[in-house]
Amino acid sequence: MSAGTYTPRPGAAPLPRMIAAQTALETRMLLRNGEQLLLTVIIPTLLLVLFSAVDIVDTGSGASVDFLAPGILALAVMSTAFTGQAIATGFERRYGVLKRLGASPLPRWALMTAKTLSVLVTEVLQIVLLTAIALALGWSPQGNPLAVLLLLALGTAAFSGLGLLMAGTLKAEATLAAANLVFLLLLVGGGVIVPLDKFPDAVQSVLGLLPISALSEGLRDVLQHGAAMPWAEAGILAVWAVLGLGAAAKFFRWE
Numbered sequence: 462m463s464a465g466t467y468t469p470r471p472g473a474a475p476l477p478r479m480i481a482a483q484t485a486l487e488t489r490m491l492l493r494n495g496e497q498l499l500l501t502v503i504i505p506t507l508l509l510v511l512f513s514a515v516d517i518v519d520t521g522s523g524a525s526v527d528f529l530a531p532g533i534l535a536l537a538v539m540s541t542a543f544t545g546q547a548i549a550t551g552f553e554r555r556y557g558v559l560k561r562l563g564a565s566p567l568p569r570w571a572l573m574t575a576k577t578l579s580v581l582v583t584e585v586l587q588i589v590l591l592t593a594i595a596l597a598l599g600w601s602p603q604g605n606p607l608a609v610l611l612l613l614a615l616g617t618a619a620f621s622g623l624g625l626l627m628a629g630t631l632k633a634e635a636t637l638a639a640a641n642l643v644f645l646l647l648l649v650g651g652g653v654i655v656p657l658d659k660f661p662d663a664v665q666s667v668l669g670l671l672p673i674s675a676l677s678e679g680l681r682d683v684l685q686h687g688a689a690m691p692w693a694e695a696g697i698l699a700v701w702a703v704l705g706l707g708a709a710a711k712f713f714r715w716e
Contacts, residue, residue: 539647
């Protein structure tokens with residue numbers, strides 16, 4: 462044994478290791494939170510099973526699950542990247558967690574990277590679960606998987622930006638109320654369960670510009686109708702992603 466074998470070497474861990482550790486922590490915290498599980502897993506699953514089994518809403522020709530599954534996948538992305546992330550980050554900001562983490566060796570951009578990776582990990586688990594349930598209900602997906610992945614990535618970026626913007630500018634209680642209200646409104650008017658063509662023509666044009674509508678309709682074009690990349694919906698999501706992430710980076714307050 463050479464001299465100095467047990468000499469302490471103070472200093473931060475390598476950045477990739479810090480990001481990985483923070484990502485694992487964020488994911489565990491999210492999955493242990495009962496309210497988050499309700500939003501991310503239970504509600505989408507119940508909606509998928511209920512509306513696929515019972516003809517409550519006219520979804521057009523074909524099996525109901527073929528229409529519903531893409532919309533529920535879009536809802537899952539919104540519930541995690543927007544609603545769940547906004548509420549969790551808002552209360553972390555209120556309790557001073559973000560301020561303390563911002564003073565740690567982990568850079569602030571790396572903390573946001575870890576949060577984003579945690580969202581992606583959770584979304585993968587959601588999509589696997591919901592896809593398995595939809596297939597068991599008789600879903601027959603079509604289309605190009607790469608187009609689906611691109612739409613999901615753009616949707617995640619769009620909703621993450623909006624969620625972080627809300628969490629970084631509003632009080633925690635206001636974020637909690639606003640995030641849940643937006644979730645309910647977009648669930649009803651975002652083409653998730655009720656087709657957009659059931660709304661008046663004047664309203665359709667406005668609803669079609671929402672990120673949840675663009676993601677739902679884009680996924681539906683690919684997975685239900687076997688279309689190529691729906692560039693119009695992808696463009697809408699890209700605009701929301703740029704605006705949301707840009708505004709969050711500029712206006713986010715850590716205290």
